[in-house]
Amino acid sequence: MARIIPPRVTSHPSWKALKEHHREMASTHLRELFSGDPGRAARMRAEGAGILLDYSKNRITDRTLDLLLELAESCRLSDHIRNMFGGQHINKTENRAVLHVALRLPRSARLVVDGVDVVREVHEVLDRMESFSRKIRDGSWKGATGRPIKNIVNIGIGGSDLGPVMAYEALRFYADRSRVFRFVSNIDGTDFAEATRDLDPEETLFIVSSKTFTTLETMTNAHTARRWLLESLKKEESIRHHFVAVSTNSQAVSSFGIDTANMFGFWDWVGGRYSMDSAIGLSTMIAIGPENFRKMLEGFHAMDEHFRTAPFAKNLPVLMGLLTVWYTNFFGSQTVAVLPYDQYLKRFPAYLQQLTMESNGKHVHLDGSPVDTDTGPIFWGEPGTNGQHSFYQLIHQGTRLIPIDFIGFARSHNPIGEHHDILMANLLAQGEALAFGKTADEVRAAGVPELQVPHRTFEGNRPSNTLLARELTPAVLGSLVALYEHSVFTSGIIWGIDSFDQWGVELGKVMAVRIIDEIAGKSPEGGPHDSGTAQLLDWYRKNRKK
Ligand code: F6P
Numbered sequence: 001m002a003r004i005i006p007p008r009v010t011s012h013p014s015w016k017a018l019k020e021h022h023r024e025m026a027s028t029h030l031r032e033l034f035s036g037d038p039g040r041a042a043r044m045r046a047e048g049a050g051i052l053l054d055y056s057k058n059r060i061t062d063r064t065l066d067l068l069l070e071l072a073e074s075c076r077l078s079d080h081i082r083n084m085f086g087g088q089h090i091n092k093t094e095n096r097a098v099l100h101v102a103l104r105l106p107r108s109a110r111l112v113v114d115g116v117d118v119v120r121e122v123h124e125v126l127d128r129m130e131s132f133s134r135k136i137r138d139g140s141w142k143g144a145t146g147r148p149i150k151n152i153v154n155i156g157i158g159g160s161d162l163g164p165v166m167a168y169e170a171l172r173f174y175a176d177r178s179r180v181f182r183f184v185s186n187i188d189g190t191d192f193a194e195a196t197r198d199l200d201p202e203e204t205l206f207i208v209s210s211k212t213f214t215t216l217e218t219m220t221n222a223h224t225a226r227r228w229l230l231e232s233l234k235k236e237e238s239i240r241h242h243f244v245a246v247s248t249n250s251q252a253v254s255s256f257g258i259d260t261a262n263m264f265g266f267w268d269w270v271g272g273r274y275s276m277d278s279a280i281g282l283s284t285m286i287a288i289g290p291e292n293f294r295k296m297l298e299g300f301h302a303m304d305e306h307f308r309t310a311p312f313a314k315n316l317p318v319l320m321g322l323l324t325v326w327y328t329n330f331f332g333s334q335t336v337a338v339l340p341y342d343q344y345l346k347r348f349p350a351y352l353q354q355l356t357m358e359s360n361g362k363h364v365h366l367d368g369s370p371v372d373t374d375t376g377p378i379f380w381g382e383p384g385t386n387g388q389h390s391f392y393q394l395i396h397q398g399t400r401l402i403p404i405d406f407i408g409f410a411r412s413h414n415p416i417g418e419h420h421d422i423l424m425a426n427l428l429a430q431g432e433a434l435a436f437g438k439t440a441d442e443v444r445a446a447g448v449p450e451l452q453v454p455h456r457t458f459e460g461n462r463p464s465n466t467l468l469a470r471e472l473t474p475a476v477l478g479s480l481v482a483l484y485e486h487s488v489f490t491s492g493i494i495w496g497i498d499s500f501d502q503w504g505v506e507l508g509k510v511m512a513v514r515i516i517d518e519i520a521g522k523s524p525e526g527g528p529h530d531s532g533t534a535q536l537l538d539w540y541r542k543n544r545k546k
Contacts, residue, residue: 008365009496010372014070021067022330025059029461030435033061046314048306049299049479053316054466057435058323058403059331068322069312071494077318080493085308087113087269091500092366098500099267100274100485104300104478113269121267125279129264130290132244136205137176137286144238149205151180153195154283155225156209157217158354160246161185163276164209166351167284167296170344170477173413175287183283184225187217192224201232201242208245209280211272213252216509222256246279271500273354274485277478292474299478307486317483320405320465321490327403327463328491329373337395338381340407341427344472348407349381352484359488361504362497375495376488381405385426396434396458404464406431407480411471427466434462519544 009015034040034056044056060068083090087097102111102118109119135141139148154164165183168175175181182195196204206225210218222243229242236257244262245253253263264279276284277300285293303317312318327333336356338349360376381387384406395402408427412420437460443453467483469476492499517523519541529537 008372009071009075009494012071012074014067014074018064018067018071018326018330021063025061025064026331028059028061030057030059030463031460033059034436046310046316046319048310048314048316049302049482050469050476051303051316051479051483052468053319054468055319055323057431058326058463058465059461060323060326064326065313068326071325072312072318072322072490075494075496077312077490077493081308081489084489085304087111087118091271091498093498093501093503094268096500097269098271098274099269100271100277101301101304103266103270103277104297104304104482106301118267118269125264125266126294129279129282129285129293132262132264133282133285133290133293136179137289141205142241143202143204144233144235144241145202147202150178150203151182151199152205152207152283152286153182153184153199153225154207154209155184155218155221156207156246156280157185157215158358159272159275160209160211160215160218160280162273162347162351162354163280164283166347167276167281167477168287169347170472171284171288171292171296171474172344173472174289174292174474176289179287181283181287184221185217187220189224192221192228196225196228201229204229204242206243207282208243208247208253208256208258209282210246211248211266211270211275211280213245213247213249213256216513219256226257244282246282272502273358276351276481288474296474296478299473299475299480300482301478302475303479303482303486307482317486318490320483320487321494323403323465324377324487324491325494327401328375328377331401332374333377333401333403335378335380335400335402337387337402337404338379338407339384339387339404339430340381341384341423342407342409342472343383344413345407346383348480349379351481352379352381355481355484356488358502358505359499360492360495360497362492362495362499365496366498371495371497373495375497376491384430385423388426388430392430395462396437401462404431404434404462406464406466408466408468409470409472409476410468413472431464431466433458434460434464436460437462 041056045052045054084098085101087099089095089097091098097113099113099118103122105111105119107123111118136149141149143149161183168181184192184195208222239257240259240262243258245258246264247253248266248268250260250263254260264282266275266278270278277297281293307315307317324336338352340348356379357376362375364370406427408424437458440453440457443456448456488499515537
């Protein structure tokens, strides 16, 4: 029977209309859009789950929005949202449900998926995490020699690292300052060596976080941690006092020597990059305490509810996901810059890189046919104002169009003098300067010599979203992460791709394993490599320390 191929997004009438409309918008300046329309900012804002989105500084009109919303309808976004929340197997290539939203459902909810009430299971694990975290925090969990745990080292990579590190940094204000938290991810031995150099094994707990418990980097680091511990504590028996695991693979956890009583589970319906609010967040819970962790889950859930129920025209993730499509596919933008004006969010752009790029970096549709549009853009960023003194030059005056998400807060956890007002003034100034620029006439009028005029002219018309919240609390962090999760989902639905698999990471992994064997002399020298790789491998073998 012939396969039924769903219509390509590019064949939808709204896509064609957007293409037409873009011709007009390409030459329309934000100056015109604002000057002729005093109600623009009031119209182009939306609020949900404690976050305000001002999207008025985008190169859009009401017509653009209507067409984008029409596009969402024609791609049946509502049905797809319903399917995700309902536990359908929307991750087609792995035949799995995608249910990170179930990780933050309240205890009273019920969601039966494949015959199992997942909410009950989620809360069982949360309760076990809570009781374990309390024991670490009150000192009743002892190391093998009877000393309480002072240092917590999370070993994991990708989603089993980036979420925990980002959340620890973001919520550091709430963290138990009497404890040391470290994160080891890189296979580079330097990561482990530097993370443990000043730690006393008797007071150290390792959380080995790995969904599969097979990831090369994590397992290598976990075995190194085991040796590091046993060098001091000698007895195998001490392992169970100093190692716990977060995984879906109890067999592998047990063969590593970790008591499965000290294993915190999660499920195949939680993708690695969507797992910071599962047991993968154990280090976060120990750091900020179970109450704060639960507040973070409430923030996630509030944004889930907003996404599920708010009309698309007022729906933050939908609007942001559609704007990403607008710039990526109609303006040809290649990247999105995420610029948090908050030092605590310094790892947020790195976290978003996995979330957005592992999800939407895809080249085929769900049915396997090649995409006929660009898909996920490159996400990058740094906290303001540091970025201002480094790469903002290119955003202001370079030749590329880089849509921006500014993120800021009304209140600082560290209100020192005028710092916070200066910080926020910079955020506001950048959005304004990028949008409106400075014309050559304005530059001349300021007395600038003619030679410099072109260099000091700012074209403007650089788009941005501004996301504001009252304070960076656990709940607000949860809402912010869920906002990006669902905006990635929205764009993925428009592109018709599977945002929940990540086959693209496999090939390199397999090839690395082969080369590891060649370096170790376990497989024939100079295997079937291209001449460039063979030459590099040869150089490495000759020069490496034996
Ligand atoms: O790099 C691919 C990946 O599978 C990510 O999706 C995942 O977050 C990471 O590796 C770690 O996987 P695990 O938690 O199974 O160790």
